[in-house]
Each structure stands twice: as structure tokens, then as C-alpha cells.
Amino acid sequence: MRSGCWFLLPSLTLAYPYFHDGSAIQPDTRSLSEIYHAALKEGGLVTLWHGGDEKNQQDGLKLAFEKRFPGMTLNVTVDLSKYLDVDIDEQLARKSLYVDVAMLQTLQDYPRWKEAGALSPYKPIDFNTVFDQIVDLEGYYMGVRFFHWPMTWDSSRVKGSGPTGYNDFLGKDYKNKLVLTYPNDDDAVLHNFNKIVQEHGTSWLDRLLQQNPRWVRGTQTPTDIIVNTNSNQTATFAAFGPFGSSSLKARVPIKDHFTSWAQTGAIFTEAPHPQAARLLMNFVISREWQQDLVENGLWSVRKDLSQPSGYNQSLLDMQNTDPLGFRDFMMDREMVERLRFWYEERLGVAKGLDPIFDNM
Template sequence: MRSLSTLGFLIGSLAVSGGYCTADIETRSLDQIHEAAKAEGGVVNLWAGGDEKDQQNGLKEAFETRFPGMTLNVTVDLSKYHDGRIDEQLAANNLYVDATFLQSLHDFPRWKSENALLNYQPLEFKNIFDQFKDSEGAYYGVFIFSWSNIWNTGKVDAASAPKEYTDYLKPVFKDKLALTYPNDDDAVAFQFDLIIKQYGWQWFDDLIAQNPRWVRGTATPATLISSSNGSYAATFTSGIGLTSSGSLNVSFPTQGQFVSWPQTGAIFADAPHPEGAKLLTNFVLSDEYQKASGWSVRRDLPGPSGYPTIFDMPGTNVTAFRDFMLDRAAVERLRFRFEDKIGTAQGLSPLVDDL
């Protein structure tokens, strides 16, 4: 009996630890998956991390245009709220989310250990950078997010444009910075952590003396500085892409480090619409979507125009944020230190707050 029990434990351990692969490996074309998804009901429910309700409208439009008869229901909210609500659904055996794309990278290994994720290898799985994916396909990067220096060219002249994080301490930016609370967003906390490790906590104290407007949500600073009426002119806690947009211009530091990471996706094992979720995942990882989304999570695609691949981009370590997120005790200590200096994050969730 003891030998049989031990054998059963070892077999179970191999299955959980990846001793053998139990992944569903995709071999169908997008059109074939499309037909299966339509037969299933033609619906996909995606929960995506973000802080503006319309943040994934472009994906919804592109997906529904490419695949007639499909409906992509997207709910955007902060990743740190989505994960808790997903946990509630899983605990109640009442899952109605099919797939999720989140910033909270530490959640995915946990969900895999709880057998909550579908081991699924989409068509381009082999081309996803190994550092961005689970070996069995339980989760993988779907696109790259990053922060950058952003300023309004109508409010900041070329000579004063921020290039390094010390530039934000210049008198020209007094009362003109819009910054996301670092104690409200882990990716922003990591950005501040990198800067403080380079310049020390005195830099943060000097930044506070600039009287920035602290806001919730990483889209909020860019919205504020883009306004032609307001006084806010610059930020380094938003991402608007790799090129200028309207009155906003972007740059990346050469002496400092900027945060980048693979926004990570997964399909749930008990997804109500698994074929629809597979179609969405394969579309997001396809050439047509990856080439239009800035830096790619795939190693077989070149960097966007004017840039190398994300792994060759100076000034960032695209895997460092994952390690930061996994050390939750360190993240919490840092969060409370920021809170001690600037107070708790004020305002409603950015998805319902009025600017």
C-alpha cells in the first residue's frame, strides 16, 4: 500500500510540475477555429487590465471585423481588482470569464498551481519568447506595455523636454507634473523603485517638492497633460506608444531605466466559451495584430519602426517586472513607504472618476 501511495504521489507530482506535457496544441487555421467558435455561440468574454473603459475598443473592433459573427465582450478594470473577482468566481464554481490579459504577472503561476488555467499552445506558441510563457501554455505574454517620458510640446519647449528622471526636478516643471500614485499601481511602483535605486530617496523628496498632481490610473496623466487648457505638462507614469501623438511627444531615458513588461494572458480551464477564447488568443498573437502593436512578444518578428526588439532595447529589462511582482512582501513594504510620504491614493477608481 505504501509503495502504491508513493507511486501515485510521484505520478501526480509529474503532472503538476510539467513532468509530461498535457497541453492542447493548436494545429487548426484561424478560419477553422473561427468556425468552431461560431458553432459554440460566437461569444468571448475577456477581462483586461487597464484604467479606461474604452482602452480595448481597438481590439474589440479589430477582432469582430476580422471574424464576422463573433462578439468580444471586454471588461476593462485595474488588474488588481480583476484578479480578486476572478478568484471569487473560481471559488464559487461560477466562472463566466473566458480569458484574461493582466498586468498582475504573479497571479498566473498561482492560478496554474490551482489547475484554473487551460494548458493551451496557440499557433505561434513556439515563437513567443521563452521568458514570456509557461512551458505547457498555461499563460503567455500577449503584448508589451511600457512607460516613457511624455510631454506636451505646446507647454514644454525642446530645450526643457525631459530625457532623464532628474529633468523632472527642474524649476520649469514645478506644479506641472501629473503622476500616478506609486502606491496604487505596481508597475508604477516598480518605475519609482528603479529610479530611487539609481538616484536615492532624496530624488523622491525633491520630486514631492515639485508639487505634482498625484492621480489614480496610468492613462490619467497623459489625459491631463494633453489638455490644451490645463497647466500639467509632463509625466513618466504613462505609456502612449513609441511615437508622438498629437501634442504629446515621447522619449526613453538613456541613463536611467524604464519599465516594460509582457501583459500576460490565459484561458481558464472552465471557460464557458473555450473556442472563442482560443480564437481571440490566436488573433492577438498573429502577425497582423502583433505588427500593429509596437514591440512584439514574438522573437520571429522585428522591432517596430525605428526600434530594436524589446530584448535589445537599451534602458529596460523586460523580465525584471515579473521578478518584482513575485516578491509580494517587498512590494508591500515599498507601497507603504510611498504611502507614508504622499498619503493614500485619493479618488474613485479611474474608470469612474471624473477628471
């Protein structure tokens, strides 16, 4: 991983001369049991690369999948999406792919992989229950999980009921108390900061910097730091929310824009375990798994499930978030690069341990 053999990338478009027409593909008509037994017959193994910034972030998925399908092994690797896609490109160029499924934040990768013939069209049994706006209608890729950036704080150390918008973080109670992820190190964080500055102006950023926030790498790192009682930091935003701490509270802004997106999954044409890959894609959009996500405060990609507690609209219907806008943002790589350097000039190059290896 992370070898980044860039000179191989231009050959990707020639590696798979594949003319796709998935328009006639229908959702899998087999039962889940039939797909499961086909996966067992194939060897009972599926390799997933999932975007994230802590090694254990998908342990819950691995546990649930292997419990639901005895005899199956989910070999899951979590790393930053911006690193995983480079390694996948290299494997594709070398024609030595060993990854079956990728579920990444780098949404710009999927259309180009599709055009290169690197993706295998497949529609899970419940394909039609997923919001149309976050799937490739030909079945080459689909949103499998919604993520969003809430505001998070330690209620035992923050006065009152907590922040309701980004201007609250400019108050005196948050001086030297904020821990934030470098926006120039993560595109989803960059998107959130960009929206804040669009709404509140560059003066907001100037005032935020006067609060002397602690800047870190990784989007789980801020909450890991806050739950450490020896830490001076008590709040964050544009980062993952609570992970099992009773004193941590989270909410999305009442009016301000917050970033959300559909983490997108696809099966590769040369996947070594195509049946197991299909089983996994069925599981991650299943009512069983998606309902578990809802009960843990996340929105579902399914149209037929309710919203997480405290909310009555899907992310696609809310006025102050736009998962599709995030997708468009990720597609404009020239703009993203300009923004990244704009923040880097103000904050400096992202410093600190790689979050995958920081043991937090």
C-alpha cells in the same frame, strides 16, 4: 465585480484537483479558419477581462477582433488588474466562472492559478514565435502584449526637445507642471519609482516632491490631463504615452531604467467558451495584430517582427529595462507591500476618483 469575498480564497487550491502536464502539448494544428468556425458553432461569444484603468482602452482590440471574425462578439471588461484577479478568485472558489480569458498586469496570479488547476493549457498556432522568456513552456499562460512606461510631454508647452532622463523633471521648467500616478496605487508605477530611487537615491524623490507634482489615480489619467489645454500640467512619466494628440511626444529614457512588462493571458479550465477563447489567444499574438501594435509605438511579443520606429532592440535585449525583472518584482508580494507603504507614508493615501469611473 469588486465584491472581494476574501474568505473564499483559501479554498481555491482545493477547487480544481487537477494534475497538469502540458509538456507534451503542441501548438494547435488546426487552421485559423477551423478554430473560427468551431468558435461560431460554440455560440460566437468570448468574455475577456483585461487589466487597465479606462473602460475604452481595449475598444481597439474588440473592433479588430470582431472585424477579423464576422459573427464573433468579444465581451471585454477593462478594470484594474488588482481588482479583476480578486473577482476571478471568487468566481473560481464559487465554481461560477463566466470569464473565458484573463489578460492582466498581476503576473503573480498565473503560476498560482496554474498550480490550482484553474488554467487550461493551450498553445496557439504561432506559439513558437513568441519569446520563450515570457511564456509558460507548458502552455498554461503567455505574454500577449508588451507595455512600457515612457516619459511624455506636451511639445507645444515644454521648451526644447523634451526630457531624456528622470533628473530632467527636477528642473525649474517642470515646477508645478508634472502630473503623476500614485506609485502606491499601481504596482507597475511603483516598480518604476523603485528603480528610479535605486539609481538616484531618496534625495531624488525629495527634490521631485519639491516640484509640487499633481498626483492622480490611473495611468492614462496623466496624459488625459496634459492634453486638456486648460490644464497647467505639461509632462509625466511612469504612465501611458500619447493617445492621438499631435503635440504629445514620448520617449523612453536614454540611460535611466524604465518599466516594461508582458501583459499575460490565459484561458481558464472552466471557460464557458473554450473554442472562442482559443480563437482570441490566436488573434492577440498573430502577426496581423502584433504588427499593428508595433506601428503604434509598442514592442511586439513575437520574435519575427521588427521594433517600433526609433528602436533597434527588443525590450528583452535593452540594457535599461527588464520585463523579466518586473515579473520577479510582482512575485515578491511582501516586498511590494513594504514599498507601497513606504510611498504612502510620503505621499499619503491615493486620493481621487476611481480611474474607471472618472469619465476622462
